[in-house]
Amino acid sequence: MxxxxxxxxxxxxxxxxxxxxxxxxxxxxxxxxxxxxxxxxxxxxxxxxxxxxxxxxxxxxxxxxxxxxxxxxxxxxxxxxxxxxxxxxxxxxxxxxxxxxxxxxxxxxxAFLLTGLVGLLLLYPTGRLLPGRWRRVAVTVLVASAALPVMLLLAPDSVVFSAGEPVGSTELVSLPLSDDAFTVVLRVAQVLTFGAIVGAVALVWTRHRQAGAHERTQLRWLLWAGIMCVLMVVAAGTLSLGGIVTTILLDLAVAALAVSVAIGLLRPGLGDVDALVAWTLTTAVVAAVVVAVDLAVIAAGTRMLGERLDERDVTLVVLVVAVVVYGPLRAWLGGLVRRLLLGRRGDRYGAVSALAARLETTGSVDEALPALAGAVAETFKVGHVRVDVLTPDGGLLSATHGSAPAEVQEIDIAYQSEHVGRLVLPVQGFRSMLSHRDQGLLVDLVRQAAVAIRARLLASELQESRERLVIGREDDRRRIRRDLHDGLGPVLGGVALRLQAAGNAIESDPSRARELVGLARTEVSDALDDVRRLVHDLRPPALDDLGLEAAVRQQAERVRSEVDVTVTAVGAAGLPAAVEVAAYRIVSESLANAVKHAGAGAVDVRLDAGATALTVTVADDGRGIGPDVTAGVGLLSLRERAEELGGRCEVVCPDGGGTTVRAVLPYGERMPG
Structure with missing residues (x-):
């Protein structure tokens, strides 16, 4: 209750x-x-x-x-x-x-309202003072804030009511000091109390640096209220408006404080406070610069024309000059100040087009990454940006703009829902406060750069793949030439010589002739085996003799004594030759791995031919692949065979156990089956 x-x-x-x-x-x-x-x-x-x-x-x-x-x-x-x-x-x-x-x-x-303000700064938002050594500092600041109110309680009426207000005696307790001495005491008390306000603001900043994300958001609501209070007080004092206008400005300041404190404590995520703070600061600076230049223009016009024209004519001339001549200059000046404070985040199209122009002039990824880092730093006017991009082989490319601060925030870079890297920005500073609109612009910049970087990575990967294909083709040619020259050629030459010798010995030594013909027959049989081996290496004969599905089932039969293999094929007839060879090799290698390394008891092989690609899936129930295991030649060959056709192959270990090899092999128009 x-x-x-x-x-x-x-x-x-x-x-x-x-x-x-x-x-x-x-x-x-x-x-x-x-x-x-x-x-x-x-x-x-x-x-x-x-x-x-x-x-x-x-x-x-x-x-x-x-x-x-x-x-x-x-x-x-x-x-x-x-x-x-x-x-x-x-x-x-x-x-x-x-x-x-x-x-x-x-x-x-x-005057104790000032002490209340200091207490609010020290307790917000947790309701407790800062812990550790800062608690003693906070208590000292709080005590100092009470210096002026306490001295006013003890001051004589002659010092407090210097304007001569018509009152009786209000002295409850007073110190035995002269008016001059007490005036000095009050001045010292004022310095302590107003210094305590500055100290309280400094402790708010200290709390902000130590706080977590949620508490920082709450503190930024208080920061916005503080900015509004300062702006209202400065406006009331600088413009010397006085009277009801000054009262309204101060009331607005208090309203901002009350609303922001309530929102910060109850619903800190209600609005985009970072954008509000940045907008308030920027607008205040722009307004101050523009008003200062306005006053300078009016003063200059009055000085030049004031002696020649009366007050009404001077006002009219100054207004005409301000509208016709100074209006465009004033708009340009406001935009310039905003760019100096917050960069080009307000010019969404300009920022994106500037990055596009930079990326067009860059060649490799090593050049594109610094371009992205520089574009983000220039657009958002931040002192540090780091871009990290993952390469297809699992490596990391990085580019940095500016020196790294103590605290940073990371933003993921994605391309077609695939994580390809991250962007690192500072945490501190109002320029690092990204509004929802700023975050949208950042996403646009990163998405555009991600497309360009990804394209360059794919181009590099394609070039490397072509080089591997050329090297592999030349290696195959060298091996076939060596096998023909060093193996089949001498054998056939020996057969020819033996047959010639047998022909010469038919009449003189028939038994020797029969012996030579037998040796020639053996050598021809060995040569046929070499030819079959060469042909099998070029393309497994089972694919031509039986078709892809039957050839895979034949491979499954060869290992069925060691593992239970199930083969399912849908539409696997009439596929391009290169696709059949790649699928056959992937299944063969996967079955060999399941038997030799996985210790599997069952393997499920599935061939699913769609309209544009063949999907090969080989799933076993073995022990899987540990995260610390380096991919061997067999696993790399699986990926390379898929990539040669412009496809992809992934090897994963599901949560339920085992290993799943899944390859997608694209093709163009299918052959009639």
Missing amino acids: SRVLEPVGVAVVSLLAVAASVWLDLSTTAEERAAAFTEPATATALPGLLLAAASVAVLLALPLHAVGRLLGAVAVVWTVDGALYGWAPYSLAHDLPGSDVAYWFIARLG
Whole structure:
């Protein structure tokens, strides 16, 4: 029950205080407020109501959370302070008691709002101070933030109310110091309190560096609120607007703080806070530069023409010049500042086309990777980019732009749902905050580069494959020439000589002639065996004699005594010769591996011929292949036979055990079967 009473109490007190402020403003005149040296009470109390709403939302969702309770305390003090702003002129005008209490609260107790702000910075978002050595620093900062409020409680009226407000005595306790001495003490207390605010901001940055991803997102909501507060305060002070406009700007700052703290604690993923921070910073800098140049143009025009023209004519001339001449320059200047701060991320088409132009001028992958790294660094204005790309053989190519920071984030690079590498970017810095739009642009850049890099890798792989084919062809020619020259040639020459000798000995030594003919017959038989071996190496005869399916079944029969083999074939007739040879060799090698290395008890062989490719699958129930086993000549030959035809072959070990060899062998128009 107490958990509900606390937010209810904050809401009731704040609403009553704001309602009292409205009534008191309506009951007093501007002259009465001027005589009492006060501002409208409602404008003062409303920001406190916003803080109260944030406190109630936090406490209802996170009961007893320190940040929610602190927000509630600040809201109550703020709204009551606003109500007393209205009571001071009302009580003086109607000769009612309590004006001295109102002035005491406004001038002395209201300064504790600064301590509340410091406490909020130190406790957000966890509700606890930083641990370890930073806790002592945080406590010191918190104590320093109370220096000014405490000194105001102890200061004499003559120092606190230097403007001569019409009040009675508000001194509860005072130190025995002269006014001049106490003025110096107050100045020192101001330095300590405002220095504590700076220290609290520094500790927020320290917390951000130590935080995880979720907490960093929460802290960035607070960062955005801080930026808004600074911008509103600077705008109010620089432009010297005064009055109600200044009050509205400060109210907007408090509203930003209340909303961002509530969102950061309750729903930090509600919006793209990184994009919001980057946009706010960029817009603020652009606005500051443009306003500064605007003022310079107006000042220059006034100086040049002010003596010749009256005020109305000067204003008209300056407006015409600003619209006709300075308008395009102003737009260009804003774009230039944005590019200097955030790079070219706002120009999606320009960034993609610039990368395309870079990639067109590069040759190898070694040149394309630095081009991608440089394009990302230039587009997003980050100091470090690293690109890693996986090569088909399992290697890694890398290119780096700039020096690596302490913390980095990795983004995967994919091509047609296949992981081909990663992109490494810094974590710290607002330029590293990637909005959803920025992430989309990054994906476009990486996708375009991935296509180009993948194409270059495939081209290199194709060139290497062609070189292997040429080398293999020449090796086969050399082997066939050697076999014919060193084996079959001498045998046939010997046969010819023996037959000639036998012919000469037929009449003189018939028995010797028969012996020579027998030797020739043996040598011819050996030569026929060599010819069969050569023919089998070029193309297994079983493919021509039996067809692919029957030839594979014949291979299965040869190992059936050692392993149970099942063969299934769908549409495996009438395939191109090269496809049949590759499929036959892949099945033969896979069966040999299942028998020799896998210790399999059963093997399932499947040939599935589709419209454009033959899929060969050989699955066994053996021990599989360990992750630390290096691919041998047999496994490499499987991949090479598939790649020679423009296909692919993969060897995997399913979770259920065993090994599965799957090859896809493409072909063009099928032969009639």
